[in-house]
Amino acid sequence: MPTPRLEVSHIVKEFGGRRVVDDVSLLVMPGQVTCLLGPSGCGKSTTLRMIAGVESLDRGAIVVDGELVCDGRQQLPPEERNIGLMFQDFALFPHLTVAQNVAFGLKGRKVTDRVHDLLAKVGMTAHTNDYPHQLSGGEQQRVALARALAPKPRIMLMDEPFSGLDDRLRDDIRDETLAVLKDEGTAVLLVTHEPAEAMRMADEIALMRDGKIVQRGAPYNIYNAPVDIDAAAFFSDINVIQGEVRGALTETPFGQFLAPGVPDGTAVDIVIRPQHIKIDFDRGGRGPHPTPEDGTAARGVVKRARFMGSSSLVEFRMDYDGSILKAVVPSVFLPKPDMPLWLMIRRDRCFVFPRKAAAA
Ligand SMILES: Nc1ncnc2c1ncn2[C@@H]1O[C@H](COP(=O)(O)OP(=O)(O)O)[C@@H](O)[C@H]1O
Ligand SMILES: [Mg+2]
Numbered sequence: 001m002p003t004p005r006l007e008v009s010h011i012v013k014e015f016g017g018r019r020v021v022d023d024v025s026l027l028v029m030p031g032q033v034t035c036l037l038g039p040s041g042c043g044k045s046t047t048l049r050m051i052a053g054v055e056s057l058d059r060g061a062i063v064v065d066g067e068l069v070c071d072g073r074q075q076l077p078p079e080e081r082n083i084g085l086m087f088q089d090f091a092l093f094p095h096l097t098v099a100q101n102v103a104f105g106l107k108g109r110k111v112t113d114r115v116h117d118l119l120a121k122v123g124m125t126a127h128t129n130d131y132p133h134q135l136s137g138g139e140q141q142r143v144a145l146a147r148a149l150a151p152k153p154r155i156m157l158m159d160e161p162f163s164g165l166d167d168r169l170r171d172d173i174r175d176e177t178l179a180v181l182k183d184e185g186t187a188v189l190l191v192t193h194e195p196a197e198a199m200r201m202a203d204e205i206a207l208m209r210d211g212k213i214v215q216r217g218a219p220y221n222i223y224n225a226p227v228d229i230d231a232a233a234f235f236s237d238i239n240v241i242q243g244e245v246r247g248a249l250t251e252t253p254f255g256q257f258l259a260p261g262v263p264d265g266t267a268v269d270i271v272i273r274p275q276h277i278k279i280d281f282d283r284g285g286r287g288p289h290p291t292p293e294d295g296t297a298a299r300g301v302v303k304r305a306r307f308m309g310s311s312s313l314v315e316f317r318m319d320y321d322g323s324i325l326k327a328v329v330p331s332v333f334l335p336k337p338d339m340p341l342w343l344m345i346r347r348d349r350c351f352v353f354p355r356k357a358a359a360a
Contacts, residue, residue: 005187011060022211035198038208053078084153090144118146253320255295267355276349277327287342297342
C-alpha cells in the first residue's frame with residue numbers, strides 16, 4: 001500500500017469538558033478526495049483545524065506523508081506542514097494582481113512558469129493582471145484555488161469552499177475544481193454538510209455525527225448501504241414502515257421482509273427512499289401480483305402530486321392505516337389527487353433497522 005498522504009489516528013478535542021471531536025480516524029490516499037460529511041456543529045471544522053495545525057489536539061496523532069506532525073506532545077507549526085488550505089471566506093490580497101496572488105509565498109526561478117501553468121489550468125489566463133475587485137465570485141474562487149495549489153501542497157484541506165457561491169455557478173466550479181485537483185494529483189480532505197456535494201466530489205465519504213465518524217465508504221456504498229436510519233435520512237427523504245420480527249421475518253402490508261439475526265419481538269423500521277418506491281396501476285381494485293423482488297403491493301390514494309421538473313413528488317395516503325408515503329417518479333407521470341395506485345418496495349432497495357429507543 002502506498003504511504004497515505006494523511007493519516008489521522010484517534011484524535012480527540014474537548015471544549016469546556018464537551019467532547020467535540022471524539023476519537024476520529026481518517027485516511028487520505030494520494031490523488032484521492034475524501035469528504036468529511038455531516039450536519040452543522042458535528043465537529044468537521046474543528047477536525048480540519050487540528051490537521052492544519054491552527055488548533056491543538058487533546059489526544060491522538062496526525063501524520064502527513066509518513067511524517068508525524070502532531071501527537072498532543074509535539075506540534076509542527078502550520079507553515080511547516082506543507083498543507084494547502086481553502087476556506088469559504090478565502091481572501092485574496094486586494095492590492096495584488098491575480099498573478100501576484102498566486103505567486104505569493106513562492107520562491108525560486110520557476111515561479112513565473114508555475115503561476116502561468118496554474119492560471120491556465122483554472123482558466124484565468126486572461127485575468128493575469130487584473131485585481132481581485134475586477135473579478136466575479138467564481139473567478140476569485142479559481143484564483144484562490146490556484147494560490148492554494150501553487151506550493152504543491154502534500155494535501156489540500158477545504159472547508160465548505162463552495163458555500164459562498166450561487167447555485168448555478170457552484171456545480172461548474174465544483175467540477176472544474178475537482179478536475180484541477182485530480183490533474184495536479186493533490187490529495188484532498190473536503191469538509192461539507194451537503195450530501196450532494198460530497199457524492200459529486202468524493203472518492204470516499206466519512207460520515208460524521210456528534211464528533212464521531214459513523215460510516216465511511218465510496219458514495220455509492222454509503223448511499224445504498226447506510227449503517228442506520230439517520231445515515232439513510234441524511235442523504236434523502238425517507239419513508240419508514242414499522243414492523244416487528246417473528247422468526248427472522250417482519251410481516252407488513254408490503255409482504256414479508258427478512259430480518260436475519262434479529263431476535264423475535266424486536267421492533268424494526270423498514271426504510272425506503274421515495275425514489276425507490278415502485279408504483280403500479282389499479283386494475284378494478286386489484287394490484288400487481290406479488291414477486292420475490294417487489295413483495296406484495298399495498299394500495300394508497302394520491303393525496304398530493306407536485307411537478308418538480310425532471311421528477312414528480314407524489315404523496316400517498318395508504319389504505320392499510322392512513323399513513324403517508326412519498327414517492328419520487330419520472331415527471332412524465334403526474335397523477336391526479338384521489339387516484340388509487342399500488343405501491344411496492346423493492347427488497348434490494350430497502351433497509352431494515354432495529355428501531356432505536358426514542359430519545360429521552
Ligand atoms: N473554539 C471553540 N470553543 C468552544 N467551542 C467550540 C470552539 N470551536 C468549535 N466549538 C464547538 O464545537 C462544535 C463543533 O464545531 P465545528 O467543528 O465548527 O462544527 P462543524 O464544522 O461540523 O459545523 C460546535 O458545537 C461548536 O460550537
Ligand atoms: Mg464548519
